[in-house]
Amino acid sequence: MLTAALRKEMLLQWRSRAQFMAVFVFGAAALLLFSFAVGPVAELLRQFSGGFLWLGLLLSSTLTLAESFHAEMENHAMEGLLLLPANPRALYYGKAIANWLQLTLLGIALIPVMVVLYDAGTTRIPMLILVIALGAAGLSAPGTLYAAMTAQVRSKQTLLPLLLFPLIVPALLASVKATSLIILGDPMNQVRSWIVLLASFDAIYWSLCGLLFGKVVEE
Amino acid sequence: MHIDNNRFPRLPWIILGLGIIFLAIGSYIGLFVAPPEALMGQVQRIMYVHVPTAWNALLAMTFAFVCAVIFLFKPDWKWDARMEAAIEVGVVLAFLLCCQGAIWAKPTWGVWWDWDPRLTTTAVLLFAFLGILALRKFVDDPARRAIWSAVATIIAYVDVPIVYYSVRWWNSLHQLQSSPSTVSRQFWLPLRMNAFGILFLMTAFIMLRARVASMRLEQELVPPPALGETI
Numbered sequence: 001m002l003t004a005a006l007r008k009e010m011l012l013q014w015r016s017r018a019q020f021m022a023v024f025v026f027g028a029a030a031l032l033l034f035s036f037a038v039g040p041v042a043e044l045l046r047q048f049s050g051g052f053l054w055l056g057l058l059l060s061s062t063l064t065l066a067e068s069f070h071a072e073m074e075n076h077a078m079e080g081l082l083l084l085p086a087n088p089r090a091l092y093y094g095k096a097i098a099n100w101l102q103l104t105l106l107g108i109a110l111i112p113v114m115v116v117l118y119d120a121g122t123t124r125i126p127m128l129i130l131v132i133a134l135g136a137a138g139l140s141a142p143g144t145l146y147a148a149m150t151a152q153v154r155s156k157q158t159l160l161p162l163l164l165f166p167l168i169v170p171a172l173l174a175s176v177k178a179t180s181l182i183i184l185g186d187p188m189n190q191v192r193s194w195i196v197l198l199a200s201f202d203a204i205y206w207s208l209c210g211l212l213f214g215k216v217v218e219e
Numbered sequence: 220m221h222i223d224n225n226r227f228p229r230l231p232w233i234i235l236g237l238g239i240i241f242l243a244i245g246s247y248i249g250l251f252v253a254p255p256e257a258l259m260g261q262v263q264r265i266m267y268v269h270v271p272t273a274w275n276a277l278l279a280m281t282f283a284f285v286c287a288v289i290f291l292f293k294p295d296w297k298w299d300a301r302m303e304a305a306i307e308v309g310v311v312l313a314f315l316l317c318c319q320g321a322i323w324a325k326p327t328w329g330v331w332w333d334w335d336p337r338l339t340t341t342a343v344l345l346f347a348f349l350g351i352l353a354l355r356k357f358v359d360d361p362a363r364r365a366i367w368s369a370v371a372t373i374i375a376y377v378d379v380p381i382v383y384y385s386v387r388w389w390n391s392l393h394q395l396q397s398s399p400s401t402v403s404r405q406f407w408l409p410l411r412m413n414a415f416g417i418l419f420l421m422t423a424f425i426m427l428r429a430r431v432a433s434m435r436l437e438q439e440l441v442p443p444p445a446l447g448e449t450i
Contacts (some may be wrong), residue, residue, distance in 0.1 A: 149367045155357060159354060159357055162349075162350040163351070163371060166347035166375070166378075169339075170378070173386065193388070215291060216366065
């Protein structure tokens, strides 16, 4: 059931790949603008690069997440899906995994932009990708649940970040810290503890949001 | 449809009166009777409202969480009304907490704000619950509004300890919590008086606000009149 839901999501995402490109351009533009906040000081830009990458990803994620229930809202498709003999939990995890994959890809695509703009290169690429994957998971689990709510109300573009941003503070904090440590060097070997924090945040919200999703969509 | 949040119509007013009396006596002792603190001087007196506000803000949010859980298991409108009341009062208390903290921090630490775990957690909590209040304003269907805000409350409340510990790893400066054994009796009495004062005020406000919320819900849940009746 989950594979069917996931297949549907992947197909939807593949068909709207133009949107992914647009969101990527948005994220890259955000990274470009952040450097104007600091000024052309290479050392400072490098120091803040982890934070900028995550803020760029966070801002882009609100676009992806807010759009993620777009197809379900048209022609009452959501009601049709709920009428199927399928568990709403499968629907949720399908959607959340698809969002997670998209955000991870987006994060990976933004790395070269960050490296070029902020001179923030690193050789620990697998570690960086792991942090991006875990951080994206932290954004997409509650993000998908809130998107399911806000997709059905007026002014969803305002409401989603309002609900999501305070919630993901721990995930953002841990991701920024881990990314910065990877880029700037980690003499005390602290990355591991931040990754553990991030993984526990993910574990809590992936299970809790899955439990609560049924309540959110039931009629 | 009747929502039963008004079983004791006079009770909140009595509690409100008690709260005002406790708060007045506690503040009088705190401002005029208790000696100034050795290191921080007169500024420290703000603690007599600051610490009780912190306790009660957390208590109000906890009550909102309890209401949310009960509502999801046993959908009864009175718990939705109580949750709305508790979130609103909790948001007000959390906002006051941030303001009092800033007033205290400027002369003591030299800055209005600091990225300490408790401050940051309070700010995050304030914004999380403000978001839930905003969500409630945007959803017109009462049943959806109740379920969604209950779900959002549970999710936001679970976040509190995670935010606290993550910020604590990240940065720390706030002084450690004092326990009654480390606080002299002269400081202890006004602190306790004010704690009960604010507790009573909070309880009364939540009860009164829940009553208002119930009345609004009753109006929303009335079935629309048949066509003939409106003319």
